[in-house]
Amino acid sequence: RNARAQASLAEDVLDVSRIISGKLRLAMRRVDLVDSVRAALDAVRPAAQAKGIDIDAVVGSDMLLMGDPDRLQQVCWNLLSNAVKFTPDGGRVEVRVLRTDSQLEMRVRDTGPGIAPEFLPQLFERFRQADSSTTRQHRGLGLGLAIVRHLVELHGGRVSAESAGPGSGATFVVRLPVSPVGLTVEEEPAGPDRPAAVGAARREAPRLTGIRVLVVDDEADVRDLLEQVLGRFGAEVRTVGSAQAALDAVQQWRPDVMLGDIGMPNEDGYTLIRRVRTLPPEKGGLTPAAALTAYGGEENRMRALAAGYQLHLAKPILPHELAEAVSGLALSTRAR
Structure with missing residues (x-):
């Protein structure tokens, strides 16, 4: 005993x-x-x-x-x-x-x-x-x-x-x-059998048509979920499961926005964004990025921003809030 x-x-x-x-x-x-x-x-x-x-x-x-x-x-x-x-x-x-x-x-x-x-x-x-x-x-x-x-x-x-x-x-x-990973998945727009508030939340969220989003997470279920959620808003989504695969995708696919998990094996999300920021602009070094992570709090937010992320998104997060964050990051790309 x-x-x-x-x-x-x-x-x-x-x-x-x-x-x-x-x-x-x-x-x-x-x-x-x-x-x-x-x-x-x-x-x-x-x-x-x-x-x-x-x-x-x-x-x-x-x-x-x-x-x-x-x-x-x-x-x-x-x-x-x-x-x-x-x-x-x-x-x-x-x-x-x-x-x-x-x-x-x-x-x-x-x-x-x-x-x-x-x-x-x-x-x-x-x-x-x-x-x-x-x-x-x-x-x-x-x-x-x-x-x-x-x-x-x-x-x-x-x-x-x-x-x-x-x-x-x-x-x-x-x-x-x-809902998986803290995301409250909104369903169809308001109708006879659905409350108007749900449909209103969907209508207020921006469309992400034409926006390329790279999702980086070592958990396949999380990647699948985020691809599904962002796809509902019209985004073109590519998912990868490691920091190295993300670095390759940033250079070859040239996403408009990157969403990165922080806790990953071998190389974490902090190391990933630092490596991205060392790339020349024409290779994706200025790609807007958000840390999407379960590690909340001011200390973790400041650490993510210091590493090179523009946003720190703590789970749980609603789909329309995620879409708004992606839209804002994409606009910063096109404003340069």
């Missing part, structure tokens, strides 16, 4: 290191969140049974989204194992998975010791524990919930915690967007 605990702690430290360095990768594909929840439930059930804890799970079916199945299972396992760990013998853990509007929601509620209100804002920070004394009952480095937050945010989602205070248990809520 001690060996397993040490291995788990080591893996947590490695995950945090990957997160900090931007090297934690998601293998995105169409998955059913229910499968991840059920696998996590199977993993924690022996520990729950040993403590006489009743797990009441209502998870539904066909909760589809674009995600990394292993990382989603890691999120579920972290929350469920925490609930079992902190719930006293004979207690109860409730798990609910439901669809709300354009999101999937997983709620994990326990009858454990609860969380003090002053600690709730710090709960998802690294190395934070409500009881940090050397004599605390529950061991660990305080990394699990920080990892959960990062993994959920990389999927374009949010995680939060609720508790009425000590002695009242806690509820953790994960909300994930249904």
Whole structure:
């Protein structure tokens, strides 16, 4: 048991290191969140049974989204194992998975010791524990919930915690967007069977007819999705899966706009844009580019701009917002 605990702690430290360095990768594909929840439930059930804890799970079916199945299972396992760990013998853990509007929601509620209100804002920070004394009952480095937050945010989602205070248990809520890579795919224009607001959003978005867009992402599903979305606005789209292939395409195909992922193996998006900017203008060195990435925040935005991108687009992003960004970048090309 001690060996397993040490291995788990080591893996947590490695995950945090990957997160900090931007090297934690998601293998995105169409998955059913229910499968991840059920696998996590199977993993924690022996520990729950040993403590006489009743797990009441209502998870539904066909909760589809674009995600990394292993990382989603890691999120579920972290929350469920925490609930079992902190719930006293004979207690109860409730798990609910439901669809709300354009999101999937997983709620994990326990009858454990609860969380003090002053600690709730710090709960998802690294190395934070409500009881940090050397004599605390529950061991660990305080990394699990920080990892959960990062993994959920990389999927374009949010995680939060609720508790009425000590002695009242806690509820953790994960909300994930249904649409792939955080894109809310708008369908057909307004009509008798469709709300006018959706059609209005489509009409307000610019047409991208005649604009060449190079999409750079090592995930095939992401490339396919962006090609489909941008194609709906009339763009001519070419996709590549590596920085080197992107550099070749910039010189040979001469796109009007490049959309680049940041986290890619071998060469990341920062290295790519620096290499593009070293090309002469006639070879595409001035190609307008946007970083389209799950790494949000002001620090990441400034780093992308300093590297040579004109825009930093953080997921989730609506299709018409993406089209507007591409249109603006293309206009800057033609204005030179």
